[in-house]
Amino acid sequence: MAITTARPDELAARVTAPMSYWRTVAWRLARDPATLVAGAVLVLIVLSAVLAPWLAPYDPNAGSIRLRLAPVGAPAHLLGTDEQGRDMLSRLLWGGRMTLVAALTPVVIGFVLGTGLGVLAGYVGGLTNTLVMRTMDIFYAFPAVLLAIAISGALGPGLPNTLISLSIVFVPRVVRVAESATVQVKSLEYIAAARASGAGVRAIVRHHLLANVLGPILVFASTQVSLSIILAAGLSFLGLGVTPPAAEWGLMLNTLRQSIYVNAVVPALPGLAIFVTSMAFNLLSDGLRDAMEIRA
């Protein structure tokens, strides 16, 4: 057995140059194939949604009665046509745009409002905390699906109403995470040190607190995206979301449902798109959480 010894200068280099946090995260991510694949798939999905107007071979709303429910691989229609003879590929591309907007917007709203409220409640404490947190508890009296359907059901169909009802689902969730992260960080010594050195509330929150709570909140928000996709598409599946004739994955699944006896493959495609997108978001957020060493 050979004994290897590091030369002193090598050792010194290793000791003096520890990897920075973000380089460590990147290093871990680069060695996580599942997360990388999920990330690549997401880039493709988002790009195809953004570029839908240029990528779609047909007008997503232009149908032909003579070409209803063409199978996958039909001439001139790569993914077939739907029950009104509209090109499936074009509708899936445009539909992804709508689904992503309907699903991502509420998570972003939830992240912004939830972080604001949660940090406020956590940092100020006392009555403010009780007031904010007990109000949020009320929304936990409903399972997410039920809350979304209750609010959407009362407001009626349409994209704006979907965004409102899903935001109401996600704000309380983010508030809980933000509040507990803030309470934890607030009790750390360096915050006390900052306060002792005369830093104002604003400076402490802005420079010391947010930097340390945003990571966990962001990772939590990223775990909610896949739920948001399933809920947003689910609302339009129930007829509560985006209204026809717009292309949206959940709505497409709903209108194609009646056609499973004629063509079994085409009706399954919109759901497959929802599934792949939601799974890619899940895998990515799992990988991020592991790489950033944040325990959910």
Place this chain on the structure above:
Amino acid sequence: MWAYAGRRLLLAIPTLLGASIIVFAMVHLAPGDPIAAVMPAESSQAEIEATKRAYGFDKPLAVQYLVWLGRVAQGDLGKSIATRRAVILDVRDALANSLVLALSSSLLAFALGLALGLLAAFRQGRALDKLASAIAVVGVSVPHYWAGIILIIIFSVQLNWLPAMGAADDPGVLPYLRHITLPTVALALIPLGVITRVVRSAALDILNQEFVLALRAKGLAARRVFAHVVKNAAPQILTVLGLQFGFQLGGSVLVEAVFSWPGTGYLLNLAIFQRDIPVLQGVILVLATFFVLLNLAVDLLQTVVDPRIARH
């Protein structure tokens, strides 16, 4: 422990009241005058005013809420706009069907999820663990309404083994089982994924503790070590099981819509279509109450299993 139980019980009351405020507010969230839905289009202004008075809509909101809450507390959820039947009757029948579906899918998800999660933890890093993790990711990512449609395509349309829609018309256990099978599987997917994940990570947390090493070091049989791990992971596992059961009951709307299963979700779906707000309110209030009480029960059960919780 009793003090904790009492405190926890008291905490459930404001939550329930808050939930009832949200449900009450649904009438006013709805676009248009709530009275317009029940009045014929040609009614005169005087008739509309009279109906408003009859329904109590002329009173201040807070009074309306209290009157409504008083009626709800007596089991009066109002009348359906579409069928004129008492909402409570429709909700009761639907709830029974939903409970059966939630129970059967919970049983399936609990059994499979527990087995998969524990196996994965004890075989960490091996093929079985990877398989369990894959199943878990698929379970939490799959849109269950789509999974339901896929099940219908395979088992009803292509193979013609199982019925695609509704509950059984003819009596008997076998037709009932045939109808409930597909919705059960579709509804079990999400909890299966969640339970597998939580059970695996809970068991791993315990497995990595030193006392397990000590148990193994003193030569305890693998089976007995397993029992120790399960016992220590039990509180966490119990919580996830309880929560998931609640989610099943409230979250089955989409699956019930796919399979036309005559439960609360189906009723809710009908109410949405007909803009039948009293039914919408009734179903949601009953489900939310169930959910809050279930969470309460889970918390209390947890303190029985692990008395340390009550002391914190």
